[in-house]
Amino acid sequence: MGNFDENWLPHLNNRPPGISAYRTDIYAMASEGWRRGLTLKFIKAPGYNISPSLKYSLSDGKKEHVFSVARGDAVTRDAIRICEEKPLTYYYLKKNNVPIPEGESFNDTVDDHEIVEYGKKLGFPLVVKPTDGKSGEGVITDIKTVEELENAVKHVRENLNYKNLIIERFIVGIDYRVYVIDGYVAGAYKRITANVIGDGKSTISELIKLKNLKRKNNPFIKNRSIKINQDLKDFLKSNNYSLTSIPAEGKRVYVRAHGTYFKERDPVDVTDDMSDNLKQIAVDAVAAIPGLPHCNVDMLINEEEKIGFINEINSRPQISNHLFPMEGKARDIPKAIIDYYFPETIDNAKRNKYYFDLRFIYETLWSGNAKEVTVPDVNRGKIISKRFLLSGVDRTRLFDRNVRKHAILLKLNGYIKTLESGNTSIVVSGTPKRVRQFKDILNNQLKKRFKIQSITEKFSSRNLKVGFHIIQKKNVKAEEMENLKSELKKYKNQVNKVKEEKKQLEDELESIKNSRSQKITQPLRTFRSKFKK
């Protein structure tokens, strides 16, 4: 899994494979409840023909809460609607004196001219955006002239086909995401423009490579590398840099213009740096919306002037950037949310050793075979893990099944597999009593029955997929086949190489034949050959 940033939450290093992007959020949230001993169930939205939005529920046997990504059922339907419709959001914020950028929204009954007149009255610079646009589409910022404003309105309405739009004062500021729950700020991060920090030795080009490696390591932004393109080179040039410049140690060099290439920005934790005043604005904003106990607040903050405005409230935000910031400490939003819904589980032991197979659950639900899947509960008491090394045992189907049967009857998690040495390794994890019982069965029943030569016992510190898994021996024939195939490929490559060389030599020969010196000496050679006769 690569290096795990020491600033991140250690238990999130045990994510199962194949989980990235927004599934990281779901896994972080669901596993936070599950590792405390709550029962976890994944649910496909009702109706086969509705897009497969996945929900999950957590239950302690008495109460159950349903979540969609990081939004729980304490968020009311009305609150969701208010957040989805920006004019409504602004209405509530304005009513409660929460600072928002000055502006107005217009529907399709208002003509372009009227909108432009309003903009002129408001004063430049301005922002134009569609009322119900998604993820930044159609947002035009820093509009400075009447002509630019006219073009912007026309573009959004005609080219992008959004008839309803908003005009606001453009605030020079930085994008903050502030997570508010239960009246306090649980985490805040900002996104800063793509940049590298010098080490006094490496060139910008090398630093970008290193940065991309670091980004690849981040589960949420791993597919969003900084691309070296003409824009980047031009921007560096305008700042008197080039790809070969070597920035001084600790010097931050931006490689993109501010407000461009959003996907290449870095999430940076600012929870401790944010002033109480600004935090209060976020808390007030959430309090202004009825039925909204937790959510993310998008703020525009002018760091010099220390003023902030609410840009948007997101009732179902992604939380991964709080969990995996590129700089600063991770903020445990899932903990805050689960604490809020299940306060009685705050002090429960956390089972970090186990993970569940989210990928299978996804596949089963998405392919339509199942509509609900419940994950096995983790045991609440003390747990230990042991590894048994068995030598001289023939791993027949019967043997594997017997081992699994006993492990499952004893509610143990773990696996059985064959090591490269040919020995068999059995890992079991569960309560000390049950692990001991398993050991007794192994020594007293299975040893004799399956003629195990020796059993050595070791501790195991591995993270385990919940359940007991039979890991098949590598199929010898398949392996041989694989080897033969790669050998065949090697030979084919060699043949091709030789063919190529041959062709090259032929070409060379041809060119020698056609070369001037050959042509010039041709009569002489002809003469000589004649002479020889």
Next chain:
Amino acid sequence: MADFYPFWLDKEMLKGVRRFNIDAYLVALEGWRRGLSLTFYEHRTAKTDMKLIGFDPVGKLFSLSSEDKKHFFYRTRGDKISNEAVDIGTDKELAKKYLEIAGVPVPEGFSFTSETSVEEVTELIFQKNSPFVLKPTFGSLGKGVTTNIQTKEFFKESLEYIKETFDYSDFIAEQHIEGEDIRVYVVGDEIAAATKRIPANVTGDGTSSIKELIVAKNTSRKENPHTVTRLIKIDDRMKDYLKKQNLQLSHVPDKGETVYLKGESNISAGGDSIDVTDSIRPDVREVAVAAVKAIPDLHHAGVDMIVNDEDAVVIEINSTGSTALHTFPLFGESQNVAEKIIDYYFPETKNQIRSNMLYFDYRIILKQLRSNSIKQIEITDATVGELYAKRYIISGKVQKVDYRIWAENNAIREGLHGYARNLKNGDVAVVVAGLDKYKVDNFKHLCYKGPERASVKNVREFVWKSRIRIGFEIK
């Protein structure tokens, strides 16, 4: 090669599903196809106190529910059957008492334990001058049952064998009654199926040895999901049995000559199953139904009987009796016992129109339940009604352009089931099924469009009558 699959089932659905899991699947599938909600549970759940029997209960516990009621099932046994009834069925001695009280004919006999002196038992048995049967009181699957014991030597030998091999300590000795061994599955007042069982045997062709005939017979048994795990095994007992007939494995029987290989007629011992549901006598039916009624709260069960020209006696009751035996007989018609069981629990769904095309992937669920990776899984509700399906073959630049993913997304949006598969010739095959004929037919027009990167030349359509797995699958 004989096809053992009835019209409502097929090989693909049951791929990798074996033994008693087949029973669970057949009952679950029947209820699910009628629109009942189906959930499978891990084997230890607080949701029901149903008794789970057998070596491996995983994947055999499920519930079916409609809006107003819910029933749990373990294999074929539903929760109307009380745990006491299950206990009575397991204890052959107790079961016999209940049957006797109700006036159901049973063979005469008595029980004893390994504490009882062998001499004493032998004395008691041979007072009567007739052959008898020895069986363990708590045995199952015909394990350790020895029939037609006529001599003291054979008795002692058999008892020794049972004690050593199976570790039993309670036994029943009862009168051996000559007749056909018939398993009747009773549901309420009716019989759902009756299957005759005859001991493992081969019929000669005049050229093959007994051993060769066994191999040939096993080849056929492997095609049948019920007998694939119940092949005829060549063991010392078989050799002894042949020796008693002065035969050896190398013997070549005459053409048409039948050679019996074992004494017991259980299918697990290699016996043949023959459907006799339609030909069973009324008096036999009555006895079978009365046997199930004799045990309080039993409702439905498999009844083992010996039937001859005059009598029909009950020798055992199986509260978790198999349906696979009746659905996949080696000879004769398939009987849908699962249908009768679901009728009994959910009579209001009896006339529900359902499609025999639709199934759910049980194997993948089993895999997850077996490794304990999931605790509970609720299957997507079946589309209830008559399914209509088409197979479209799309040609052009359609591979490596995400055509199948596109098809999946569109099928799911339209609420259609089916699959998409790349063909070797570069075409893509898409099967879609649904209740709405228009949507299925209209999918052809969608197929012409395809994803952005595709360029479709032609779409050919075919009628599809085969199975459809619930959901959409990329193959």
